[in-house]
Amino acid sequence: MANATIKDVARRAGVSIATVSRVLNKSAAVRDDLVQRVNQAIEDLGYYPNSIARTLKNDNSKTVGFVVSDIANEFFSGMVRSVEDVLNRHGYNLFVCSTDGDRTRESSYLSLLREKQVDGIIINVSGKNDELITNISNQLPVALFSRKVPCANFRGDFVDNDNFSGIVALTNHLLELGHRRIGLINGQSYLSTATERLEGFRSAMRTAGITVDEEYPYLYNGNFNRVSSGGDGAKALYEKGATALIAANNLLALGALQFCHEQHLLLPEQLSLCCFGRISNLDLLYIRPTCIEQYPAAMGARLAELIIERIESKNTLLNREIRFPTLLLPGNGTGAPRADSLS
Amino acid sequence: MANATIKDVARRAGVSIATVSRVLNKSAAVRDDLVQRVNQAIEDLGYYPNSIARTLKNDNSKTVGFVVSDIANEFFSGMVRSVEDVLNRHGYNLFVCSTDGDRTRESSYLSLLREKQVDGIIINVSGKNDELITNISNQLPVALFSRKVPCANFRGDFVDNDNFSGIVALTNHLLELGHRRIGLINGQSYLSTATERLEGFRSAMRTAGITVDEEYPYLYNGNFNRVSSGGDGAKALYEKGATALIAANNLLALGALQFCHEQHLLLPEQLSLCCFGRISNLDLLYIRPTCIEQYPAAMGARLAELIIERIESKNTLLNREIRFPTLLLPGNGTGAPRADSLS
DNA sequence: CTGTTAGCGCTTTCAA
DNA sequence: TTGAAAGCGCTAACAG
Numbered sequence: 282m283a284n285a286t287i288k289d290v291a292r293r294a295g296v297s298i299a300t301v302s303r304v305l306n307k308s309a310a311v312r313d314d315l316v317q318r319v320n321q322a323i324e325d326l327g328y329y330p331n332s333i334a335r336t337l338k339n340d341n342s343k344t345v346g347f348v349v350s351d352i353a354n355e356f357f358s359g360m361v362r363s364v365e366d367v368l369n370r371h372g373y374n375l376f377v378c379s380t381d382g383d384r385t386r387e388s389s390y391l392s393l394l395r396e397k398q399v400d401g402i403i404i405n406v407s408g409k410n411d412e413l414i415t416n417i418s419n420q421l422p423v424a425l426f427s428r429k430v431p432c433a434n435f436r437g438d439f440v441d442n443d444n445f446s447g448i449v450a451l452t453n454h455l456l457e458l459g460h461r462r463i464g465l466i467n468g469q470s471y472l473s474t475a476t477e478r479l480e481g482f483r484s485a486m487r488t489a490g491i492t493v494d495e496e497y498p499y500l501y502n503g504n505f506n507r508v509s510s511g512g513d514g515a516k517a518l519y520e521k522g523a524t525a526l527i528a529a530n531n532l533l534a535l536g537a538l539q540f541c542h543e544q545h546l547l548l549p550e551q552l553s554l555c556c557f558g559r560i561s562n563l564d565l566l567y568i569r570p571t572c573i574e575q576y577p578a579a580m581g582a583r584l585a586e587l588i589i590e591r592i593e594s595k596n597t598l599l600n601r602e603i604r605f606p607t608l609l610l611p612g613n614g615t616g617a618p619r620a621d622s623l624s
Numbered sequence: 625m626a627n628a629t630i631k632d633v634a635r636r637a638g639v640s641i642a643t644v645s646r647v648l649n650k651s652a653a654v655r656d657d658l659v660q661r662v663n664q665a666i667e668d669l670g671y672y673p674n675s676i677a678r679t680l681k682n683d684n685s686k687t688v689g690f691v692v693s694d695i696a697n698e699f700f701s702g703m704v705r706s707v708e709d710v711l712n713r714h715g716y717n718l719f720v721c722s723t724d725g726d727r728t729r730e731s732s733y734l735s736l737l738r739e740k741q742v743d744g745i746i747i748n749v750s751g752k753n754d755e756l757i758t759n760i761s762n763q764l765p766v767a768l769f770s771r772k773v774p775c776a777n778f779r780g781d782f783v784d785n786d787n788f789s790g791i792v793a794l795t796n797h798l799l800e801l802g803h804r805r806i807g808l809i810n811g812q813s814y815l816s817t818a819t820e821r822l823e824g825f826r827s828a829m830r831t832a833g834i835t836v837d838e839e840y841p842y843l844y845n846g847n848f849n850r851v852s853s854g855g856d857g858a859k860a861l862y863e864k865g866a867t868a869l870i871a872a873n874n875l876l877a878l879g880a881l882q883f884c885h886e887q888h889l890l891l892p893e894q895l896s897l898c899c900f901g902r903i904s905n906l907d908l909l910y911i912r913p914t915c916i917e918q919y920p921a922a923m924g925a926r927l928a929e930l931i932i933e934r935i936e937s938k939n940t941l942l943n944r945e946i947r948f949p950t951l952l953l954p955g956n957g958t959g960a961p962r963a964d965s966l967s
Numbered sequence: 968c969t970g971t972t973a974g975c976g977c978t979t980t981c982a983a
Numbered sequence: 984t985t986g987a988a989a990g991c992g993c994t995a996a997c998a999g
Contacts, residue, residue: 284763286991286992286993288992296969297971298970298971298992298993298994299969299970299972299995300968300969300970302993303969303994305993306994308994308995309969309995310968311969312968312969315968329735329738329739331741331993332739332740332993333992334975334993335993335994336676336993337674337677337680337976337991337992338974338975338992338993338995339975339993340975344740351705352701352704352708353701353702353704353705355698355904358696358698358701359696361695361720362694362695365695365720365721365722366722369721369733372736374719374721374736375719375720376717376718376719376720377708378708379705379708392672393715396672396675397676397687398674398675398676535905535908538908539907539908542907561904561905562878562903562905562909564882564885565885565909565911566908566909566910567908567909567910568908629975629976630977639985639986640987641976641977641986641987642978642979642987642988643984643985645977645979646978646984648977651979652984652985653984654985658984658985673976673977674975674976674977675977676976677975677976677991678976679977680975680990680991680992680993681976681978681979681990681991682978683991
């Protein structure tokens with residue numbers, strides 16, 4: 282029942298294993314009749330090559346790791362599909378790893394992936410293993426997305442949305458509707474996504490004459506990975522008197538929307554809601570928050586291309602940064618603030 | 625820059641590679657001071673084992689393949705997360721493969737997985753490679769879900785919902801509301817999921833005195849993998865006069881719901897809609913179809929356990945079949961038929 | 968054009 | 984308790 286090996290094929294075809302290898306890889310010319318005999322033997326035996334042995338010899342596994350907080354998050358699962366498609370077209374397989382944003386899980390997955398000799402790693406970092414990832418990036422091709430590693434000697438590529446201009450667009454949208462007490466439900470402040478989004482918010486507000494600093498009351502620091510955090514943020518900011526909310530990612534938005542739904546808040550009459558990111562089945566929701574559309578499929582495809590190029594270049598490429606332009610998708614969850622709520 | 629090997633560790637610790645191996649695997653007693661020296665050397669060199677070499681020697685890769693039509697489908701992505709969690713707890717990694725329900729993609733992925741020496745395969749079969757999968761199942765642990773392989777000598781486990789009683793519940797629900805012209809938007813008839821769901825429908829209807837045979841006009845054979853197919857089915861059956869629709873899976877339901885939304889059909893006044901399966905953000909939808917809840921996380925965890933047991937038993941276990949009980953989740957998309965539509 | 972052989976990194980038998 | 988050495992399946996350098 283054990284699988285046939287190259288030796289079995291060679292014996293059956295009456296040639297040496299080197300010849301079989303040459304036929305398999307077309308790595309050198311082989312006489313026609315021998316090719317026939319080898320192929321016949323392969324078929325007879327149902328032989329397929331052992332790519333583990335090949336990896337050991339060749340030092341490439343044709344395997345890539347995809348590390349995210351939660352593959353069940355619709356944004357990541359939309360992405361992984363196209364990562365996989367592009368990689369597969371190049372003969373690669375994909376290991377999927379969900380870290381839950383946890384430091385230990387992340388580092389243990391990274392160890393496993395290295396032991397398995399992956400050729401490269403695509404990762405949405407937790408922000409808690411920055412030094413480790415920087416080290417790895419100098420030995421192995423790495424492509425980051427959504428979250429940067431703030432280390433000077435990090436080597437690798439980075440893909441994200443244009444966070445700054447996306448949040449500016451959302452903020453301006455709300456400002457134009459007349460809102461002033463605009464709340465931002467943000468994620469962990471040590472993540473580049475969070476800081477960039479906060480910066481965009483602050484900049485747009487400043488232009489409107491509003492200072493967003495430590496004193497600004499309508500900021501909530503939640504957790505990008507927790508829907509419940511979005512609900513908590515919405516509750517806190519709404520109770521403080523915010524007339525409009527921006528959720529900084531899709532999960533936070535979902536939590537905020539659930540809060541509104543459960544509290545029977547009228548959107549946009551009592552509260553305006555918009556968000557950065559993609560919500561599935563958006564057009565079928567009872568209220569569609571205005572949002573910044575994301576393109577997980579396109580981002581995934583780009584990431585896969587970047588990592589393949591980096592693998593093929595043996596990690597010699599200069600760092601690259603790709604920003605996807607953002608698009609404001611109007612919904613029906615935002616409107617003018619109630620007259621009695623104007624400051 | 626190349627990674628340290630067991631040889632480097634041995635040299636640095638002044639011991640043989642056998643001793644290093646014994647320390648790494650605790651496979652035999654080693655004198656205390658040598659253990660210290662080896663561990664020190666490992667740390668100094670930043671050594672981590674090459675699991676590829678280990679696989680070649682040991683004949684197990686600690687790797688499992690997960691093969692589905694589309695990992696971006698919310699049902700599968702919810703599942704893969706818990707598959708991964710359980711496997712990871714046992715030291716396994718997971719290869720994710722989306723076949724798009726395509727015969728060639730499926731078989732090519734299966735080849736790749738075998739070449740990579742996966743220890744087992746969890747698969748939602750396309751239905752187009754049944755003999756191949758049956759063959760594989762006799763060499764390698766296989767766990768199927770949602771779709772059976774109709775071959776007597778298939779070896780492996782199977783996990784699914786209780787399709788029959790689920791559809792019966794949906795059908796009875798509609799019958800009790802007074803519907804008679806109930807449409808079923810089903811998937812490919814060569815898939816066990818489709819036949820089982822059709823059987824349930826037929827049985828419930830028969831009990832109500834309605835014969836569902838070739839002549840029955842309110843049957844639509846669509847494609848489980850295509851949202852658009854759900855829209856086409858809804859259109860066709862609605863135009864034929866169906867007063868209520870059952871979509872046989874989540875994607876078909878989504879398509880049907882989108883059709884209703886675009887056509888501004890009033891649910892449930894003009895049409896009742898219910899479905900088998902889970903739709904994400906269900907409670908935030910403008911209309912919530914009554915549906916049969918599924919438990920992808922629980923199913924995934926169970927699948928992972930089954931495949932691990934089967935791997936550890938060296939594929940000697942008898943075939944097992946696990947059915948998850950179904951639960952009817954009431955929504956607001958179903959109601960009594962309009963008076964003028966009663967037959 | 969073909970075959971022999973070393974060796975990828977590891978585990979494990981066998982001897983000491 | 985330790986080390987030497989064979990061998991997992993494959994590729995590629997080398998010799999013919």
